Amino acid sequence: MSKHTYHILGVMSGTSLDGIDLAEVFFTLENRRWTYTFGVSETLPYPDTWLHRLQVALHYSPLELQQLNQDYTAYLGGVIAAFIRTHRLQALDAVCSHGHTILHQPQNGYTLQIGNLPEIASYCQQTVVCDFRVQDVERGGQGAPLVPIGDRMLFSAYTYCLNLGGFSNVSFEHQQHRIAFDISPVNTVLNHYAVQLGMAYDAGGERAAGGTLSPELLDALNGLEYYTQPFPKSLGVEFVREKVLPLMQRFNPAPEDALRTFVEHIAQQIARALPLAQGRLLITGGGAYNHFLLQRMQAYLPEMTLIVPDNTTLEFKEALIFGLLGVLRLREEINVLSSVTGAHDDHCSGKVYPWKG
Known part of the structure; x- marks a missing residue:
């Protein structure tokens, strides 16, 4: 054409x-x-x-x-x-x-x-x-994530492209292939507990920062089977409704403590998902405004440069791609990569x- x-x-x-x-x-x-x-x-x-x-x-x-x-x-x-x-x-x-x-x-x-x-x-x-x-x-294929081909074409200057939306997902080059997968829930869980505090979301992660970490709940979350599965893999709201929230409810945490513990869970899972814990990490999606989450991510990735772009790119990167x-x-032309979704072919x-x- x-x-x-x-x-x-x-x-x-x-x-x-x-x-x-x-x-x-x-x-x-x-x-x-x-x-x-x-x-x-x-x-x-x-x-x-x-x-x-x-x-x-x-x-x-x-x-x-x-x-x-x-x-x-x-x-x-x-x-x-x-x-x-x-x-x-x-x-x-x-x-x-x-x-x-x-x-x-x-x-x-x-x-x-x-x-x-x-x-x-x-x-x-x-x-x-x-x-x-x-x-x-x-x-x-998994039918997701589809954004990584856009990451390759438009954002190749970054080692990793991380989106923090309802779920976290990451894409990067690995052995001359683009690899991508969903890491964990993010705002689908954080917003659930923010609503219990009378807020649509926890602005800046302030309420999470004031909560108390529950090591037992954190261990239980990190023990979910999804995190041991190899990529390609993807998540839907069913995972939150059927696995994550019922597990958290068994521990009956106060909303602030649930927020604090789940932020730690997100940060740990992101750090574990990256094969090389250094380079340039582009962060987009609504979760990029959660300053406390970014602080906890940096704590687990001390050699990584975390980059939050301009607000338009941050908020509209998925619409762009x-x-x-x-x-x-x-x-x-090809717009879905089998290396990402696990489909039979590009x-x-x-x-x-x-x-x-």
């Missing part, structure tokens, strides 16, 4: 339910290297009604999930259309949207990201590239819904 510049809107909704990230991005391909610049970007929080539906959707019946998918596709399409109108975006090549993960069970050959129905193109009146994970699972995945899909994933208006 001869086209070398793309005007894209990247859209991401993470498991931490912070809201919908929308980022206008301009991509340029020159000398076989991709570069980007951000345009306007914004995170739109979910209204309480949608927040509740997404929180309880794990327990929905198949029929309820079908209705949820239809409703969320209409809602997401409307959010995207409003963003485009508000910021007067013109001549977009595509909207590239992740959707919102409800179920992720690659071991059962199944993953569900709602908001990826064909009607979304009509709702936002744009060509839409979306539903990137299903094809990888069908090819024997799903924009790139969409561009690669439009170009019919492949080009995602569905394209043209807007014919």
Whole structure:
């Protein structure tokens, strides 16, 4: 394909339910290297009604999930259309949207990201590239993480790229292959206990810093089977609901103590996940604002340089990279790495819904 510049809107909704990230991005391909610049970007929080539906959707019946998918596709399409109108975006090549993960069970050959129905193109009146994970699972992969190919193409100056969102995940080069995997829960657990303190999240990790570490709970968390499994591997909210929270509830910690102990758990698991404990570690995602977590990570990684980028990159890196995945899909080029997901081969994933208006 001869086209070398793309005007894209990247859209991401993470498991931490912070809201919908929308980022206008301009991509340029020159000398076989991709570069980007951000345009306007914004995170739109979910209204309480949608927040509740997404929180309880794990327990929905198949029929309820079908209705949820239809409703969320209409809602997401409307959010995207409003963003485009508000910021007067013109001549977009595509909207590239992740959707919102409800179920992720690659071991059962199944993953569900709602908001990826064909009607979304009509709702936002744009060509839409979306539903990137299903094809990888069908090819024997984990369907996650998908961001690492973007890490390789856009952030190769860093030894490791770490995202601290609903879960932590890392990507890096290993024996001439890109390797990536989910490390542990982060905000899916921290926000659960922050809510018990009357807060949506623990700003800066201040309440965690004031809590008391429980060595017994920490040992139990570190003993979860997932942490002994080799990569490729990935996590979903089922792991938190079925494994982590029931375990923590058995110890009945005060919310501050739960926060303190889980921050230590996150920091320890990140340090254990990195094969070389030195270099440059790029940290993005909402957890990068948790100063106490970063302090505990630095304590376990004293020779590592922790780098938190500008706020736009920090908050919208996943929307940016799903924009790139969409561009690669439009170009019919590889956008999923089998070395990361465990699929049978590298492949080009995602569905394209043209807007014919």
